[in-house]
Amino acid sequence: MPVPRARELASRTGAGLSRLVKRLGHVLARAGAAFVPWALSQLRRLRAWAQSPSVLSSRARRSVASAGFVAILGVAALGSCLSGTPKPDTNVSASAPPSSSASPSVSPSPSPSATTAPPRKVDESKPPKGSVMTRTGDASVALTFDDGPHPTWTPRVLDQLKAAGVKATFCLIGRQVKANAALVRRMVAEGHTLCNHSWSHDLRLGHRTDAQIKADVLRTDAAIHAVVPGVPIRYFRQPGGEWTAGEVKLLKQMGKVALGWAVDPWDWKNPGVSQIVSRVLGHTSRGAIVLMHDGGGDRSQTNAALRQILPALKAKFVLRALPAGTA
Numbered sequence: 338m339p340v341p342r343a344r345e346l347a348s349r350t351g352a353g354l355s356r357l358v359k360r361l362g363h364v365l366a367r368a369g370a371a372f373v374p375w376a377l378s379q380l381r382r383l384r385a386w387a388q389s390p391s392v393l394s395s396r397a398r399r400s401v402a403s404a405g406f407v408a409i410l411g412v413a414a415l416g417s418c419l420s421g422t423p424k425p426d427t428n429v430s431a432s433a434p435p436s437s438s439a440s441p442s443v444s445p446s447p448s449p450s451a452t453t454a455p456p457r458k459v460d461e462s463k464p465p466k467g468s469v470m471t472r473t474g475d476a477s478v479a480l481t482f483d484d485g486p487h488p489t490w491t492p493r494v495l496d497q498l499k500a501a502g503v504k505a506t507f508c509l510i511g512r513q514v515k516a517n518a519a520l521v522r523r524m525v526a527e528g529h530t531l532c533n534h535s536w537s538h539d540l541r542l543g544h545r546t547d548a549q550i551k552a553d554v555l556r557t558d559a560a561i562h563a564v565v566p567g568v569p570i571r572y573f574r575q576p577g578g579e580w581t582a583g584e585v586k587l588l589k590q591m592g593k594v595a596l597g598w599a600v601d602p603w604d605w606k607n608p609g610v611s612q613i614v615s616r617v618l619g620h621t622s623r624g625a626i627v628l629m630h631d632g633g634g635d636r637s638q639t640n641a642a643l644r645q646i647l648p649a650l651k652a653k654f655v656l657r658a659l660p661a662g663t664a
């Protein structure tokens with residue numbers, strides 16, 4: 338009888354598959370509990386990138402965003418199978434609770450006792466809408482430059498801004514400040530606003546503890562103030578835009594403004610001068626905060642693009658540094 342046989346075959350295949358998946362699961366589980374959180378974070382980054390308004394057309398964005406979402410669901414489901422926990426989304430240290438009888442071949446890792454409990458993490462959910470500044474609040478447009486100061490590229494950006502009479506905002510990486518102190522002094526002397534961009538461009542900073550985030554931000558502020566004492570550093574920009582709700586809340590308590598952007602030409606990827614120009618000019622509207630880079634790699638394309646971007650934006654908008662505020 339074909340139907341029962343087909344059923345039997347299907348059930349055998351199903352059982353075989355499930356054994357295979359289980360075995361694969363054990364291998365992966367042994368390979369490291371860090372896999373699932375890592376994969377999830379990569380997928381979240383992909384999704385966040387795809388949703389950035391300036392990167393793709395809205396149709397392509399929707400497709401990539403849905404693909405990313407489906408992939409995240411897939412990894413989440415796989416994670417649940419592997420670890421036996423309902424939420425693979427929890428942090429690594431807490432992702433392997435002692436499982437009861439569900440999967441005897443996976444040796445339960447030691448239960449985190451009360452005395453060795455990991456420090457409390459910040460709220461890792463996405464920050465509430467509007468809590469990260471992406472627009473200037475008026476008609477003016479703000480150019481922001483990340484990942485400097487850099488001995489080669491920052492002076493060229495500063496030269497161009499000076500020649501064009503444009504003030505901008507520089508998001509500095511703390512550990513690069515001391516070696517490029519003269520450039521930071523020049524930024525201040527020429528009327529640009531400073532922004533803290535973390536000590537070492539930590540993309541995961543928002544997922545660390547309150548104490549770790551605070552220490553990183555204060556260390557970077559201190560490095561900047563060692564060079565330009567008393568200059569206000571009102572803004573903080575999370576590397577990669579990987580904000581968390583907890584981080585944004587903490588920054589607010591510290592008196593910092595979480596600085597995002599409205600236009601991102603992905604110039605750090607060196608997509609070509611014309612691409613950078615067209616992305617910036619095509620997406621900048623009144624009030625936009627524009628992200629570009631004066632560090633983090635070879636910025637000759639950004640510099641070449643600026644030669645066209647500056648006069649074009651100046652013709653349409655008032656360009657200004659973000660308000661520096663008070664120290």
Ligand SMILES: [Zn+2]
Pocket residue numbers: 483484534538576577
């Ligand atoms: Zn950066």
